[in-house]
Amino acid sequence: MSRSSKSGHRPGGVIGRLAALAALGFACAGCSPPDPGQAAAPADAAPSETAPPAAESAEPGLASLATGHFGPDLEVVEISHAFRPEPDPDRAGFFGYGATPTEDEIAGWDIDVRPDGQGLPPGSGSVEDGEMLYEAKCAECHGSFGEGQGRWPVLAGGQDSLTHDRPEKTVGSYWPYASTLWDYIHRAMPFYAPQSLADDEVYAIAAYILYLNDIVDDEFVLTRDNLATIEMPNAGGFFGPDPRPDVENPLCMENCKDPADIRITWDSSSLGVTPTEHFKEMDEAASAPAAGEGVVIAMSDVDPEAGARVYAQACQACHAAGLAGAPRADDDAEWGRRAEQGWPTLVGHALNGFQGDAGYMPAKGGQAQLDDRDVAAAVAHMLRSAGVELP
Amino acid sequence: MADPREDRVARLLGRVAQKAEGLSQPDRREFLRTGLAFAGSTALGSAALMRNALASAENLPPNVPPWTRSVGPGVVTHPYGAPSAFESGVVRRTVPWLTASAISSISFTPLQDLKGIITPSGLVFERYHGGVPSVNPDDHRLMIHGLVSRPLMLSMDQLMRFPSVSLIRFIECPANGGMEWRGAQMEALQFTHGMLSCCEWTGVPLSVLLEEAGVKPEGRWVLAEGADGSAMTRSIPMEKALDDTIVAYAQNGEMLRPEQGYPVRLLNPGWEGNTSVKWLRRLEVGDQPWHQREETSKYTDLMTDGTARQFTYVQETNSVITSPCPEKPLMGQGRYELEGLAWSGRGRIRRVDVSLDGGINWQEARLKGLVLPKALTRFSLPLDWNGTPALLQSRAVDETGYVQPTLTQLRGVRGTESIYHKNAIHTWRLAESGDVTNVQIE
Numbered sequence: 001m002s003r004s005s006k007s008g009h010r011p012g013g014v015i016g017r018l019a020a021l022a023a024l025g026f027a028c029a030g031c032s033p034p035d036p037g038q039a040a041a042p043a044d045a046a047p048s049e050t051a052p053p054a055a056e057s058a059e060p061g062l063a064s065l066a067t068g069h070f071g072p073d074l075e076v077v078e079i080s081h082a083f084r085p086e087p088d089p090d091r092a093g094f095f096g097y098g099a100t101p102t103e104d105e106i107a108g109w110d111i112d113v114r115p116d117g118q119g120l121p122p123g124s125g126s127v128e129d130g131e132m133l134y135e136a137k138c139a140e141c142h143g144s145f146g147e148g149q150g151r152w153p154v155l156a157g158g159q160d161s162l163t164h165d166r167p168e169k170t171v172g173s174y175w176p177y178a179s180t181l182w183d184y185i186h187r188a189m190p191f192y193a194p195q196s197l198a199d200d201e202v203y204a205i206a207a208y209i210l211y212l213n214d215i216v217d218d219e220f221v222l223t224r225d226n227l228a229t230i231e232m233p234n235a236g237g238f239f240g241p242d243p244r245p246d247v248e249n250p251l252c253m254e255n256c257k258d259p260a261d262i263r264i265t266w267d268s269s270s271l272g273v274t275p276t277e278h279f280k281e282m283d284e285a286a287s288a289p290a291a292g293e294g295v296v297i298a299m300s301d302v303d304p305e306a307g308a309r310v311y312a313q314a315c316q317a318c319h320a321a322g323l324a325g326a327p328r329a330d331d332d333a334e335w336g337r338r339a340e341q342g343w344p345t346l347v348g349h350a351l352n353g354f355q356g357d358a359g360y361m362p363a364k365g366g367q368a369q370l371d372d373r374d375v376a377a378a379v380a381h382m383l384r385s386a387g388v389e390l391p
Numbered sequence: 392m393a394d395p396r397e398d399r400v401a402r403l404l405g406r407v408a409q410k411a412e413g414l415s416q417p418d419r420r421e422f423l424r425t426g427l428a429f430a431g432s433t434a435l436g437s438a439a440l441m442r443n444a445l446a447s448a449e450n451l452p453p454n455v456p457p458w459t460r461s462v463g464p465g466v467v468t469h470p471y472g473a474p475s476a477f478e479s480g481v482v483r484r485t486v487p488w489l490t491a492s493a494i495s496s497i498s499f500t501p502l503q504d505l506k507g508i509i510t511p512s513g514l515v516f517e518r519y520h521g522g523v524p525s526v527n528p529d530d531h532r533l534m535i536h537g538l539v540s541r542p543l544m545l546s547m548d549q550l551m552r553f554p555s556v557s558l559i560r561f562i563e564c565p566a567n568g569g570m571e572w573r574g575a576q577m578e579a580l581q582f583t584h585g586m587l588s589c590c591e592w593t594g595v596p597l598s599v600l601l602e603e604a605g606v607k608p609e610g611r612w613v614l615a616e617g618a619d620g621s622a623m624t625r626s627i628p629m630e631k632a633l634d635d636t637i638v639a640y641a642q643n644g645e646m647l648r649p650e651q652g653y654p655v656r657l658l659n660p661g662w663e664g665n666t667s668v669k670w671l672r673r674l675e676v677g678d679q680p681w682h683q684r685e686e687t688s689k690y691t692d693l694m695t696d697g698t699a700r701q702f703t704y705v706q707e708t709n710s711v712i713t714s715p716c717p718e719k720p721l722m723g724q725g726r727y728e729l730e731g732l733a734w735s736g737r738g739r740i741r742r743v744d745v746s747l748d749g750g751i752n753w754q755e756a757r758l759k760g761l762v763l764p765k766a767l768t769r770f771s772l773p774l775d776w777n778g779t780p781a782l783l784q785s786r787a788v789d790e791t792g793y794v795q796p797t798l799t800q801l802r803g804v805r806g807t808e809s810i811y812h813k814n815a816i817h818t819w820r821l822a823e824s825g826d827v828t829n830v831q832i833e
Contacts, residue, residue, distance in 0.1 A: 061779025092605025
């Protein structure tokens with residue numbers, strides 16, 4: 001790569017740079033958005049050859065001006081002391097507000113589990129039981145093999161990938177403690193119905209995820225007594241204390257770089273992966289209503305097969321069991337009540353999400369990638385299952 | 392007109408006017424209002440230019456506009472006021488592909504539109520792990536237990552009876568800017584730096600509550616837990632808990648917004664935003680950290696050798712130029728006040744330098760307004776621009792002497808896979824047209 005320091009590149013240079021990036025295969029980076037927290041193309045991609053536009057000529061063209069005062073500069077005084085007696089370890093209860101929680105009250109909320117197993121309730125679960133539970137409650141998002149659907153977290157695989165260019169951080173490849181797996185499933189999973197699993201179900205699902213990562217065998221039964229003894233592959237992979245500040249930038253003021261060395265290595269405008277319609281001119285097509293806003297899909301115009309497929313993929317997790325206030329697919333009374341709102345409202349809620357008294361319907365069941373028409377088809381599928389006719 | 396931007400604005404507004412033809416009078420009025428709000432929401436040109444182009448000359452001097460020749464709605468028409476309809480473009484935004492679901496996701500503060508250092512409560516970026524819970528404060532309790540001599544369960548009324556403090560502090564997600572470790576890909580300031588906010592927070596020092604509960608000598612850590620559908624947890628070392636952490640129930644003078652943890656949240660000034668656990672229901676004192684999901688699987692920093700840093704709490708010194716920026720390009724040659732924001736999780740901002748040539752030469756900017764520890768600090772540099780392209784950068788220094796690093800320096804130590812804590816000097820390319828683009832340089 002040559003490094004030009006000429007500053008004569010004007011708007012034509014921008015076009016040239018875009019063309020160069022396209023030629024390098026970057027033009028379609030936006031077709032497949034990168035992972036969160038990761039940029040769209042490889043770090044070792046060749047930089048463009050275009051020189052910075054202003055390396056030499058900025059100073060005469062952009063001059064700072066003198067400033068004056070509107071008033072004196074004041075030293076800010078921030079008083080952040082609360083009314084507080086002298087610190088004294090023996091003065092617990094000085095204010096005397098509040099109640100002492102009972103053991104039952106504490107036990108109902110004290111759900112954290114530590115690596116040494118402290119906090120685990122009695123119980124157990126087998127890999128075998130876990131497989132069925134996982135398939136019913138987890139696979140929809142995390143995939144049958146823990147491979148992750150769409151952008152949902154990958155749970156298995158990735159061993160020995162942490163030093164790779166694209167590391168895959170999974171339970172097996174990254175998580176240091178099995179206790180975290182139990183704790184997190186118990187407190188926050190399944191995603192749309194947190195804290196709905198029985199303790200034995202949590203043991204079983206955790207056992208199955210360990211199995212998916214080849215950490216235990218298919219006969220394994222996870223219990224309160226053996227969880228803390230499980231050695232995770234990356235147990236030694238974390239360190240502290242925080243070593244920062246870990247870089248030192250000298251406070252250089254003049255001639256800090258050779259202008260000839262400055263290269264633009266990345267130009268966000270070549271990617272097109274972020275929303276810009278709020279500040280860039282939109283063309284007519286882009287200013288049409290977004291899908292799901294004011295677009296009515298006729299009930300007669302949906303594909304029954306797509307409805308059944310999308311139901312299984314996105315809706316079943318909640319609508320089969322009635323989780324999170326979702327009307328069960330076979331509940332004719334509940335569906336009848338909702339059907340009175342009319343088809344456009346039902347589809348609107350399914351597409352855009354809805355907060356009702358009974359619970360919360362995430363937009364498209366949380367699967368934004370679904371086609372609007374297929375979501376409408378899934379609504380029709382559930383109405384059919386419940387035997388409900390629209391008014 | 393020489394400026395192509397003005398042509399663009401004229402075309403846009405022409406379309407708006409065209410569409411308004413044939414509508415009934417009330418519809419037309421509504422349509423034009425919406426169109427104006429839309430136009431005002433763009434950064435194609437200055438607000439003045441928009442209004443000049445859209446408004447009829449009937450409203451301009453020497454004529455007198457209708458709002459001067461009539462009276463408006465009376466008091467408490469809006470018992471809780473909202474921004475002007477003409478500011479409808481000043482909103483939080485998200486980048487949909489970043490996450491699988493909006494329920495566990497993030498939105499960005501519109502830094503490009505904000506003034507001073509306070510983020511209006513309704514514009515503070517959102518980060519949820521299980522959506523926003525709707526918590527009835529009368530049904531909420533804060534429990535303090537574990538290695539304490541007097542476990543406590545407090546209602547909101549009881550909590551708010553304790554002595555309080557008010558602090559102006561920033562909250563920043565450690566993933567702010569984290570999409571750009573490998574390269575520039577966000578096309579707007581809102582997305583490059585918008586996981587950032589600064590509010591006045593009011594609450595009880597955590598030290599007061601821990602003293603009230605009586606921490607046992609072996610108590611070294613505090614687990615904070617939320618009441619939301621993710622029951623979000625983080626382990627906080629006792630040194631921080633007894634230093635400047637507060638249990639906050641108010642924000643910018645009123646009770647917290649639901650999005651910010653109503654009715655009560657933790658606030659760990661200067662630290663990773665997610666340690667400031669929202670909808671706080673429980674504080675447990677223990678003798679070791681709990682290694683929760685959000686401090687092992689997430690919010691840990693993977694290095695190139697495959698090891699990961701854990702408990703990297705501090706948000707190091709950072710800064711960005713907010714005007715101009717991609718959303719706020721320069722509108723032709725002339726005099727401008729370049730402005731930006733700087734902040735440090737270790738204390739006050741001491742100085743900010745600005746470079747116009749990609750870091751070859753630097754000049755000191757002026758700090759502006761309040762300069763508070765662990766708070767956003769505004770800086771300013773008056774400029775005279777003759778249309779020459781430039782590479783704009785800012786570099787903040789905090790009171791510990793730490794100098795904001797370059798991205799090359801950060802990558803040299805950490806590689807490109809650590810996701811969090813990217814506080815590198817940021818580069819905007821200013822083109823001859825006045826347009827501003829997010830770029831990275833070496």
